[in-house]
Amino acid sequence: MARLDLDRKEPATGSKPAQILAAARAEFLRQGFAATSMDAIARAATVSKATVYAHFGNKEDLFAAMVASNCRRIAETLAEETLEGLPVREALTQIGRQFLAFLLSPDTQAIYRVVVAETPRFPDLGRRFYAAGPQNTRGRIAFYLERIASRGLIRIDDPARATEMFLGMVVGHRHLRRVLGLDAPAGEAEMAEAVGRAVDAFLKVYPPEA
Amino acid sequence: MARLDLDRKEPATGSKPAQILAAARAEFLRQGFAATSMDAIARAATVSKATVYAHFGNKEDLFAAMVASNCRRIAETLAEETLEGLPVREALTQIGRQFLAFLLSPDTQAIYRVVVAETPRFPDLGRRFYAAGPQNTRGRIAFYLERIASRGLIRIDDPARATEMFLGMVVGHRHLRRVLGLDAPAGEAEMAEAVGRAVDAFLKVYPPEA
């Protein structure tokens, strides 16, 4: 039960289902699954509890629908970027900044928190989230690295592993600190500096061709 | 409320409090905070619910006591290693393997999961956990890097940042995949290979002195 239906259409904006989904999103991300009551969701959606049940069956299905809706958002957010024209160093810097900003944003953090907490109970959840979010992103970055490698701009034997290493260097322990509530939301300047260091290091490990 | 009392003594093994703590640990780590009932804990500890309340007051305090007990364990686990005699490459490899094995172990994963989920409700939890676990480990590694740098074996300007970068390269996305339930428990051979790559990369970024 409660598989994630990623293909289901997004309800029309303004409709009752959309209201309910938005309210569910807000409540689940703020409180987690167990601590969120259907009463609270109905109240936040300015709808009766019976209406919530009419549309989404039960609490688990509503939760799954909310996460699926979120995964669709994530997939849409990652639009194709125009990295082709940029020098390699600039392109990597841009990738690193976008990735880090996305990863550390309050929304991403909240979703991550809930998915991590509920994965044991919703076995599908982790897999689907990974596929729609991180795997998608990593695939795009690996594809970019593959292109510049094949154009002879840089020496990269295994683009997937290179991507992993690059992102590992960019993120460091920032994600952990953020998720444990140790760091303030953003830190624009500090983020730029961290990305700069990671790019420098990456270009030492995978040197550009002369 | 429910601050973490790390200084409280560990109850004598075999005593009722110890039984309760062990049962609470098992249940909370398996189910999370909200989904675990005091009934279940009492049953698992083969004790009445009233006894649980007599010793730990309420559910939140019991949870805090369980996490505190776990943090003490973690701190004890990280014994001083004898890295001094080893060549730098060997020492880094050993550090990387120990760290990765620890990070990906089922116990660590379970604790991480619960702490991440409950940090918004227990503001102290994330900070204390970070201090007792990750920060402790990172501090030790940074200290090692500082020592070999001061002995002229390697060029490292900022040991803390170097540690962060090293661990970032070692971990990559393994932790994320594991926490989302995508990878099997261990993978001894694959882990060794990942560490090997990270050490190679690290020694390109921070070259050993000739």
Next chain:
DNA sequence: GTCTATATGAAGATAGAC
């Protein structure tokens, strides 16, 4: 489809005997 009102059950916490 949407509401109000309610059944049902679970879980946190306690009273009172031993």
Next chain:
DNA sequence: GTCTATCTTCATATAGAC
């Protein structure tokens, strides 16, 4: 300190009218 039995609250889910 430890137990059995119970109180109380609250959340999931549904019945039935409109």
